[in-house]
Amino acid sequence: MPELVLAATKDLPQSAEEVFALFGARSGASWLFDVQCDSLRPGTPVTLTLPHGSLGETPVHLLGRIRRVVPNKLVEIVHDQPWPGLLQIRIRAHRTGGSSVSIVGHVDDRALRWVMQRRGWPLSTPCTGHTHRIGLLTSKIGSAAVYAIATEYLAQLAVEEINADGGIGGRPIELIVGDDGTDPGRAALEARRLLAAGCRAVIASVTSASFAAIEPIVAGAGRPLIHSVVNEGGAGPELVLRWGERPLHQVRTAAHAVMKNAGGRRWYLLGNDYQWPHGAHRAATRVLTAAGCEITRNRFVPIGTEDFAPLLEDIERSGADCVLSTLIGADEVAFERQAWEGGYRQRWETLSLVLDESTRERVGDAAARGIWTTFGYFEELDTPENRDLVARYRERYGEWAPPLSSLSESVYEAVLLYAAAARREPDPSGIAQALRAARGRMPRGNVAAQGPHAMRQDMYLARAVDGGFAIMTG
Amino acid sequence: MIPEQEAFDALADPTRRAILDLLATHDELPAGEIADRIGHVGRTAVSSHLRILRKSGLITERREGRYRYLSLQPDGPMRAAAAFLQGLLDSALPSPLPSGTEPVVGSNGDATSGTAAEEDNRQTA
Numbered sequence: 086m087p088e089l090v091l092a093a094t095k096d097l098p099q100s101a102e103e104v105f106a107l108f109g110a111r112s113g114a115s116w117l118f119d120v121q122c123d124s125l126r127p128g129t130p131v132t133l134t135l136p137h138g139s140l141g142e143t144p145v146h147l148l149g150r151i152r153r154v155v156p157n158k159l160v161e162i163v164h165d166q167p168w169p170g171l172l173q174i175r176i177r178a179h180r181t182g183g184s185s186v187s188i189v190g191h192v193d194d195r196a197l198r199w200v201m202q203r204r205g206w207p208l209s210t211p212c213t214g215h216t217h218r219i220g221l222l223t224s225k226i227g228s229a230a231v232y233a234i235a236t237e238y239l240a241q242l243a244v245e246e247i248n249a250d251g252g253i254g255g256r257p258i259e260l261i262v263g264d265d266g267t268d269p270g271r272a273a274l275e276a277r278r279l280l281a282a283g284c285r286a287v288i289a290s291v292t293s294a295s296f297a298a299i300e301p302i303v304a305g306a307g308r309p310l311i312h313s314v315v316n317e318g319g320a321g322p323e324l325v326l327r328w329g330e331r332p333l334h335q336v337r338t339a340a341h342a343v344m345k346n347a348g349g350r351r352w353y354l355l356g357n358d359y360q361w362p363h364g365a366h367r368a369a370t371r372v373l374t375a376a377g378c379e380i381t382r383n384r385f386v387p388i389g390t391e392d393f394a395p396l397l398e399d400i401e402r403s404g405a406d407c408v409l410s411t412l413i414g415a416d417e418v419a420f421e422r423q424a425w426e427g428g429y430r431q432r433w434e435t436l437s438l439v440l441d442e443s444t445r446e447r448v449g450d451a452a453a454r455g456i457w458t459t460f461g462y463f464e465e466l467d468t469p470e471n472r473d474l475v476a477r478y479r480e481r482y483g484e485w486a487p488p489l490s491s492l493s494e495s496v497y498e499a500v501l502l503y504a505a506a507a508r509r510e511p512d513p514s515g516i517a518q519a520l521r522a523a524r525g526r527m528p529r530g531n532v533a534a535q536g537p538h539a540m541r542q543d544m545y546l547a548r549a550v551d552g553g554f555a556i557m558t559g
Numbered sequence: 560m561i562p563e564q565e566a567f568d569a570l571a572d573p574t575r576r577a578i579l580d581l582l583a584t585h586d587e588l589p590a591g592e593i594a595d596r597i598g599h600v601g602r603t604a605v606s607s608h609l610r611i612l613r614k615s616g617l618i619t620e621r622r623e624g625r626y627r628y629l630s631l632q633p634d635g636p637m638r639a640a641a642a643f644l645q646g647l648l649d650s651a652l653p654s655p656l657p658s659g660t661e662p663v664v665g666s667n668g669d670a671t672s673g674t675a676a677e678e679d680n681r682q683t684a
Binding site: 089091092093094095097098099104107116117118135136139186188190192194196197198200201204205206207 | 570571576579580583617636637639640641643644645647648649650651652653654655
């Protein structure tokens, strides 16, 4: 993709040291889109907030990480959401005592297309008929953008592998990407756009709220729809596959170990207010009450909640030994950071059902340490297929690419399984059957479609440690 | 506002977006036919919208005799998006005021003072 380079420069009366010190400083004078990061070290995640209202009502955050720092001279940031790019910030000291700052931004047409799409430009991508188009619906802004950060990269990797192996029916796969912005209304618009662009199937890495909005649209158009990420399941038409980890399986895997560490059986359930957390809390209540636990409270907050102080006080008042969190992405990051900053971390054990690698690193090593989670996949997982995938991912996207997690890796697997099914059943009427018989040896291990909607997979219990997760064995 | 950035304001109107959607599926259309197809507004209003869209570089006009044919400007939106990103980058530079105690203009245009208390609420998403 052709690269676009943009630059901005300014002379300032402040010295180079003063300007550098302001970078990421928690004071009103912070610049570079109010950049927030815990430290100025390579690998540290950063969040940049675009000026309010510049691209609609939803706040737009650039999510990335520090790549290089030369104190008082240079900071480089690579970013992935909502579009990939590189920012190079150079500070030059003047002999007179002031300095000049230049910011150079490198983007490609993914940035331009996202901006245009966000502003409502009718992006028509005429179908040439020479490719087999599949749609990926993911979240590039909003709370879910945190855990969806590597999704498009993994999907693209899968597409390249299949195309290197002849594509589907002699045609290369072409990936068309949509962004729901963690909003069901926008998800519906994007689903329509993907279908209008000729996508033969849609793989969704979005919240269950968005999924519910697109299900009638995609299935109604006679196209397979695969929900590859963690979800609560549920009945639906035969073209709808819900392959992600189920909350019942997650909670069953973790409950005993968490309670043993807590030394108590009183649970506080807290999640975002939409279908998946509600389903997860119902499942958790079943498992926990059968194990003789007491559910002290069951609370739901809107997606996009930032202030958890009142809830943290409520958890403490309730005397809970364990907290089950079904908060997602940026909301989970805010909750766990505030729990730690408020000194609550030691007061209860936390089981978080969507604390993936990307969410954990944004919570930060210190604040996340000890939080429990369970998934069918971790970047750490030591299967030959996963060692191979991680190596290929790093080779393709570099050492500064975001971590893999069950959420993004599930899309890689979904693309492979879809391609296998489409190769077996070139006739679209047979694809639903083929998908319901999907099976394979994947980076997360052996998977097999189970029943009309679910995917059987192993589940792993893990605890957050510095730099990642320790997977519990036995 | 630089001309390319007007393009984004042009997109804010639903009738103009409807016109763009229409042109996206046709190579070009005569102005009269656009007015016919956008049924819910009168011809004068459609004319006015077409003028705004032309001025913002999103559509282009070809005259043949007494007919005007409108079509999407292929690189208009890309240029508008690039100009938008350039504007963002310009706004990312530090302000020349001293840090900390003095009022500074925050990212949403409100005056804020950089006190420690405010910063307790900020977190990395």
